[in-house]
Amino acid sequence: MTTTVAEDLLEPLARTPRLLVALDFDGTLSPLQNEPMDARMLPAARRCVEALAALPDTVVALVSGRSLRDLRVIAEHDDASPLWLAGSHGAEYWQPGVGAIEPHEDPEEVALRDRLRALAEEATRGMAGVWIEPKTFGLGVHTRRADAVTAEHADRVVDDIVRAHAPAWRRRTGHNILEYAFRHEGKDTAVRTLRERAGASAVLFAGDDVTDEDAIRSLGRDDLGVRVGPGETAATVTVADIAAFADLLDVLARMRGRALGVASD
Known part of the structure; x- marks a missing residue:
């Protein structure tokens, strides 16, 4: 995409x-990592995010499937940050001057979450490269470091567990992750x-994965959706990678x- 085209669309x-x-975080501002908590914004992306957030009447928000707690860690986000956050696909928020905005947790749902996490951890124990991520409202099955056969087996095993005990839970797929x-x-909610x-x-909303398409499809005629990297998308603009998006x-x-x-400058 040339600068001239970009300027026409951005005007x-x-x-x-x-x-x-x-902005989505993983894969959009930060390279995907085998160890998810190692993710950090590329320096060029951070500079641009900070430059936008410093402008008048301009709000910059990070929108992620990560829990709010984990998103703050990987975004290196402190209480003085001007960045807004939407974690857990839009179930948790952080707003400058307000702080965390989190929904009430139902004790029965929390108990079921903890039970299913334990079952998933036990069922995938010994599967090389598989990691069960604790999430505020559920769990994630990470398989980036697993071989294809092991990854498929882990996803199938955890699918069976969740289907048996919590068939109404929302299921999402992403880059080497299965979330419940x-x-x-969804990110459209966020x-x-x-x-x-x-x-x-x-x-302007930008993302790189299947879960970001909910938000992209929800945009109006005065908005702009950007897809970072390959894949089928409803976005108006596609850029090759994080550097191009920066x-x-x-x-x-x-x-x-x-x-x-x-x-x-």
Whole structure:
């Protein structure tokens, strides 16, 4: 995608009265990692995210399937950060000046979550490269480090457990991960909620995986969806990788700075 094309598509966002830039984390700002908690934004991506967040009437939010707690760790996010967060696919939030906004936890759901995690851990014990991730509202089966046969076996075993004990739980697939949750929010929920809370007149949403398509498909005519990397997508724009997406964010930050009369380096 050339700079000229990018500028044509970004111009309406640069001039919108209040902009929400909502970004998936893993695979969009940070390379995917064998050890999920090792994920960190690429320096170029962080610079662009921080530049956008520093602009007037511009809200930058990280939208992730990670728990809010884990998202804050990998995003290196502290209480002074200007970044908004949506964790657990839009079930948990963090807002500057407000802090964490989390739903009430039903004791029965929490007890079932803990039971199924234990069953999944026991069932996959000894499967090389398989890791059961504790999530606020469920669990994830990570198989990035497993061979294809082991990964398929682990997914099938945990599928059987969840189907037997919690058939109403939401099931999601992603890059070498299978997720289950007793809450049914998706990233479309996150974008809708963030838009309302931020009072945004337009949204840019970017992601790299299947779960991001919920948010991309929910966007309106004044918004822009961006797909980072290959794969079928409803996004208007596709970029090759994280570095290319950082370049797009840099263009947007500079254009919006000019539109708002803010000096740029």
